Every structure is written in C-alpha cells, then in structure tokens.
Amino acid sequence: MTALLRTESLVKRFGGLAATDGLSLAVAEGELHALIGPNGAGKTTLIGQLAGELTPDEGRILFDGRDVTRMPVHKRAQRGLARSFQITSIFPSFSALDNVALAVQAHAGHSFRFWRDAGRDRRLVDPARAVLERVGLGARANTPAEALAHGEKRQLELAMALATGPRLLLLDEPMAGMGPEESARMVDLLKELKGTVTILLVEHDMDAVFALADRITVLVRGKDLASGTPAEIRNDPAVREAYLGDELEAV
Amino acid sequence: MPLTRPRIALLILFAAALALPSVAVWIDEPFYVRLGARILVFALAAVSLDLILGFGGMVSFGHAAFVGIGGYVVGILFAHQADGSTLFGFPGTVNGFIVWPLAFLAGALAALPIGAISLRTSGVPFIMITLAFAQMLFYLMTGLKAYGGDDGIALWSRSSFPGALNIADHTTFYYVTLGLLVAVLVLGWRLVNSRFGRVIRGAKDNERRMKALGYPVTRYKLAAFVIAGGLAGLAGALLANATMFVGPQYLHWSRSGDLIVMVVLGGIGTLIGPVLGAASLLLLEEFVPELMDMVHAGTGEHWKIVLGPVLLGLVLFARKGIWGVIAGARR
Numbered sequence: 001m002t003a004l005l006r007t008e009s010l011v012k013r014f015g016g017l018a019a020t021d022g023l024s025l026a027v028a029e030g031e032l033h034a035l036i037g038p039n040g041a042g043k044t045t046l047i048g049q050l051a052g053e054l055t056p057d058e059g060r061i062l063f064d065g066r067d068v069t070r071m072p073v074h075k076r077a078q079r080g081l082a083r084s085f086q087i088t089s090i091f092p093s094f095s096a097l098d099n100v101a102l103a104v105q106a107h108a109g110h111s112f113r114f115w116r117d118a119g120r121d122r123r124l125v126d127p128a129r130a131v132l133e134r135v136g137l138g139a140r141a142n143t144p145a146e147a148l149a150h151g152e153k154r155q156l157e158l159a160m161a162l163a164t165g166p167r168l169l170l171l172d173e174p175m176a177g178m179g180p181e182e183s184a185r186m187v188d189l190l191k192e193l194k195g196t197v198t199i200l201l202v203e204h205d206m207d208a209v210f211a212l213a214d215r216i217t218v219l220v221r222g223k224d225l226a227s228g229t230p231a232e233i234r235n236d237p238a239v240r241e242a243y244l245g246d247e248l249e250a251v
Numbered sequence: 252m253p254l255t256r257p258r259i260a261l262l263i264l265f266a267a268a269l270a271l272p273s274v275a276v277w278i279d280e281p282f283y284v285r286l287g288a289r290i291l292v293f294a295l296a297a298v299s300l301d302l303i304l305g306f307g308g309m310v311s312f313g314h315a316a317f318v319g320i321g322g323y324v325v326g327i328l329f330a331h332q333a334d335g336s337t338l339f340g341f342p343g344t345v346n347g348f349i350v351w352p353l354a355f356l357a358g359a360l361a362a363l364p365i366g367a368i369s370l371r372t373s374g375v376p377f378i379m380i381t382l383a384f385a386q387m388l389f390y391l392m393t394g395l396k397a398y399g400g401d402d403g404i405a406l407w408s409r410s411s412f413p414g415a416l417n418i419a420d421h422t423t424f425y426y427v428t429l430g431l432l433v434a435v436l437v438l439g440w441r442l443v444n445s446r447f448g449r450v451i452r453g454a455k456d457n458e459r460r461m462k463a464l465g466y467p468v469t470r471y472k473l474a475a476f477v478i479a480g481g482l483a484g485l486a487g488a489l490l491a492n493a494t495m496f497v498g499p500q501y502l503h504w505s506r507s508g509d510l511i512v513m514v515v516l517g518g519i520g521t522l523i524g525p526v527l528g529a530a531s532l533l534l535l536e537e538f539v540p541e542l543m544d545m546v547h548a549g550t551g552e553h554w555k556i557v558l559g560p561v562l563l564g565l566v567l568f569a570r571k572g573i574w575g576v577i578a579g580a581r582r
C-alpha cells in the first residue's frame with residue numbers, strides 16, 4: 001500500500017490537553033478513509049494540522065512522501081491538499097459561481113493579472129460552472145453566497161475544495177446540519193468522487209460512513225483506538241464499548 | 252449599454268466636472284477652478300486608499316504619508332533646481348515628465364517596506380503600525396531643516412511639461428488632474444475586476460479560506476498596498492502643484508484620517524465613492540465654517556462637529572455612503 005498521506009506520532013497539545021496524542025495514521029492513494037470519534041476526540045484538530053493551520057508539537061506529516069509538517073497552508077493547498085471546513089467558510093459577498101471561480105483561479109496559477117475581467121474569463125467560469133453543476137448548485141450560480149440556504153452553503157463548501165483539483169480532500173463533516181435529502185445527495189456525490197480522488201472524511205453520520213468508507217479510523221481522546229475495514233470496525237469490541245455501541249445498533 | 256441609474260449618475264458627474272471651469276468663468280468665480288482641482292487631487296488620493304481599504308480590507312491609517320512623500324519629491328527637486336545645487340550628484344528639476352513619475356515611484360517604494368512589515372499583522376495592530384510609520388515620516392520631514400523643516404517648501408512655479416502643456420494656467424491644471432483621475436478610475440475598475448482584484452477582494456471577505464485555497468495572500472495584499480502607495484505619491488505631486496507648497500502637515504495623521512473619512516463618506520468599496528467623499532468633505536470644509544461664523548462668530552473653527560453626525564448617519568443608514576444612495580445600491 002502506498003500512503004498518500006501519513007502522520008508519524010503526531011502530538012498537539014492545548015495547555016494540558018493532548019488533542020492529538022501520538023497519532024500515526026496512513027491514508028492510501030485512492031481510498032476513502034473515514035475518521036470517526038466522539039465530540040472533542042480531536043478530529044478537527046487533526047484536519048487543522050494536516051491542512052497547516054495548526055502546527056503539531058511533535059511528530060511529522062508526510063504528504064506524497066514529502067515532509068510537510070511546517071509547510072504553510074497555501075503551499076500545501078498548491079500541492080493538492082484541499083479542505084472543507086466544519087463551520088462553513090465561504091466568500092459571502094461573492095456569487096456562488098464566483099466563489100468556485102476563485103477556487104479554480106487558485107489552481108490555475110498565479111494571479112498577477114491586472115487588466116482582463118475575470119468574470120468573463122472562460123478558463124475560470126467554465127470549470128467553475130461544471131463543478132457547481134456537479135454538486136447540484138447549477139441553478140444557484142448567480143446567487144450571492146450569503147443568501148444561500150445552509151445546505152447549499154455546505155455544497156458550495158465542497159465545490160470550492162473540489163475546484164482546486166486536489167489530490168487529497170480533507171472533508172470535515174460535510175453533512176453537518178443538512179436535512180436528510182441533502183445528506184443523501186451528498187452521499188451520492190461522495191460515492192461518485194470515490195476513486196477519482198483520495199478522501200479523508202470526518203463524519204458523525206454512521207450510515208454515511210459505513211456506506212462510503214474503504215477504511216475507518218476511530219479516534220478517541222486524540223488516539224487511534226482502532227483502524228480497519230468497516231466490517232472490522234463494526235465488530236471491534238473496544239470500539240463497540242468506547243464509542244459505537246448504541247450508534248451501531250441502528251446500522 | 253442600458254442607461255442604469257449608476258450610469259446616468261456617472262454621466263452627470265462627469266459632465267459637471269468637465270463644465271466646472273467654464274461655469275466658474277461665466278459666474279466670475281475663478282476660485283472655483285482651484286477648489287475643483289484640489290477636490291480632484293484629494294479624490295485621487297482617496298481612490299488609491301479605497302483600493303486597499305474598501306476592496307482589500309486593509310485599514311491603513313497612514314496613507315497621507317505616501318501623498319506627502321510624492322509632494323516632497325516635487326518640492327525637493329524644485330528646491331535644488333531653484334538654488335542650482337545637486338542631490339546625490341543629480342541636478343534639481345521641475346520637469347513634470349520626470350518629477351511626476353518619480354513621485355509615483357517614491358510612494359510605491361516607501362509603501363514596499365512599510366507594507367511588508369505592517370501586513371504581518373491585521374486588524375487593530377495593522378492600523379496602529381501604519382499610523383506609527385506615517386508619524387515617523389512626519390517627524391522625519393519636520394526635521395529636514397535643509398528643506399524648510401516645519402515650514403516646508405514654497406514653490407514659485409508648477410511642474411513644467413516642455414513642448415506639451417502649461418499647467419501654470421489653473422484651467423489647464425484642472426483638466427490635467429481630471430484626466431489623471433479618470434485614468435486612475437478606469438485602471439482601478441479594471442484592477443478590481445481582474446484576477447488580481449478578485450484575490451484582494453477574496454482576502455477581505457475571508458482570508459483564511461483564501462489560504463486554504465492555495466493563495467499566498469500576503470503577497471497580493473502587499474502588491475495592492477504598493478500600487479496604492481504609488482498612486483498616493485502621484486496625488487502628492489499634484490497636491491504640491493495645486494497648493495504650490497509642500498510641508499510636513501501633508502503627512503500628519505489627521506490627513507490620513509481625512510482620507511479615511513472621504514472614503515467612508517463617499518462609499519467604501521466603490522471607486523466613485525471616494526471622489527464624492529473628497530468633494531463633500533472639501534466643500535463642507537470650505538463653506539460650513541463661514542456659515543457657522545455668520546450664525547455665531549467664532550464657532551466656525553469647530554465646524555467638524557457637523558461632520559460627526561453626518562458620518563454617523565451615513566454609516567448607520569447607508570453602508571455604501573453617498574454613492575450608495577445615489578446609485579441605489581442594495582447593500
């Protein structure tokens with residue numbers, strides 16, 4: 001197995017609390033790897049370190065065989081590490097289309113171009129429109145992002161991550177706060193994406209996780225409690241005891 | 252092109268600006284041409300500030316420093332020309348083809364290190380650092396005894412444009428300034444809608460997301476800061492020509508504050524707004540004190556108490572300032 005992303009004994013402390021506690025994790029090229037765990041387990045903290053917003057106190061992060069532990073956020077993104085935020089993070093005063101066009105532009109190369117109207121640049125607009133269609137927001141292209149409904153903002157959040165042409169998608173609860181229909185659509189979309197891009201998915205919705213994941217890592221208090229296929233995780237006694245017990249009965 | 256409300260307003264404004272010198276002659280008030288030129292100069296400075304303030308979200312409280320630097324380029328080279336001395340081995344000059352571009356360059360060059368350091372911070376610290384740099388430059392100019400120190404430099408002639416123009420004539424100077432302002436507005440319009448403009452606007456909206464998308468945000472913000480500094484320097488060259496004077500007070504923090512007021516008053520994050528803001532503030536400054544003195548002698552010098560409520564009202568009821576009201580902006 002070639003790991004696209006690996007962490008080695010990663011530690012991140014907030015005061016006395018180790019939010020990431022000696023975590024070694026491998027995400028294989030092409031897989032959809034789910035990261036689950038109770039509230040406060042350190043999932044977002046891990047994503048923050050992988051994306052580069054947080055600097056680990058100990059350990060290393062390797063992306064595509066390269067040590068990126070101290071690489072700034074934008075450089076990691078340029079290398080193909082894209083993230084979506086648990087708390088929606090979009091450009092409120094831009095239209096939905098322009099939000100995605102800005103993501104396309106980030107991927108398209110340097111932006112020291114001062115004269116041409118970017119709103120009429122087909123190299124930005126066409127791919128942006130295609131991504132919007134793909135996440136189901138095609139009809140909302142010209143709506144200001146701040147006027148979108150919550151579920152639509154979540155779709156836009158994913159569209160922006162996708163539009164940067166990533167090699168690894170870090171998705172932090174993409175379905176948070178979505179209604180059942182929107183969630184189902186998101187699951188379908190992730191199924192489509194699966195295989196075309198490597199995904200690390202943080203999600204509380206166990207139905208979605210077990211339907212989508214190739215492998216699952218269970219995080220508890222910053223530690224890897226168990227890693228394996230969905231079947232292995234489902235039958236792991238430690239996992240059942242610590243976390244899944246009730247939630248799994250439903251699956 | 253459909254005649255939308257903003258377009259009609261723009262056309263009327265432009266026509267009024269074109270007609271002003273003729274009207275001033277007609278009603279025998281030539282002073283209005285000079286006042287008009289001063290408004291256009293400050294408009295240029297305010298537009299340059301709004302590029303970073305309104306579009307880039309960088310609250311620079313030291314923008315007047317770059318205006319002052321541009322003015323001093325004109326003043327210092329004038330002084331050397333006047334007494335025949337040299338500066339770093341170069342003779343002084345009043346040639347506008349040389350001096351005006353130099354003023355732009357000096358503004359941009361000064362903005363480079365100041366921006367590079369200030370942009371390590373944001374929010375209130377950014378405001379304070381830009382203010383501190385501007386005050387340092389203010390005291391530096393105060394200490395330049397060779398160039399008049401506190402008293403500054405009085406110019407006896409405007410920049411010359413051999414073989415092209417004679418801006419000693421107030422009306423010619425007015426139209427040159429108007430032409431430059433319109434050019435800067437067109438450039439600004441292209442810039443804010445270009446790829447570059449989208450990056451700085453995106454950084455204002457959500458800098459964290461911009462970084463996550465892969466943008467080295469600071470680099471673009473610095474470029475915008477430097478462009479704005481250059482344009483402010485050019486405005487400074489024009490200001491020196493408009494007033495025939497340069498002095499440290501051009502760099503004073505209160506001048507930077509005036510520029511911010513112009514931007515907010517006229518419409519932050521718009522290009523025409525700062526022009527209207529500059530016109531409003533200078534017209535208020537020109538006529539309100541007189542009116543107040545007429546009502547009650549001696550109150551005129553406190554005219555700025557009128558400004559406070561006006562600003563407050565605009566901020567509360569019209570987030571895009573005067574231009575927002577005129578153009579019928581929804582937000």
Ligand SMILES: Nc1ncnc2c1ncn2[C@@H]1O[C@H](COP(=O)(O)OP(=O)(O)OP(=O)(O)O)[C@@H](O)[C@H]1O
Binds near residue numbers: 019045
């Ligand atoms: N910036 C911070 N400063 C201090 N403590 C923090 C900070 N960020 C997170 N924590 C703490 O670290 C722990 C892990 O938080 P984190 O947000 O990573 O959990 P999570 O697994 O994403 O939870 P959730 O499922 O609720 O999103 C929590 O106890 C949290 O309170």
Ligand SMILES: [Mg+2]
Binds near residue numbers: 045
């Ligand atoms: Mg979280």
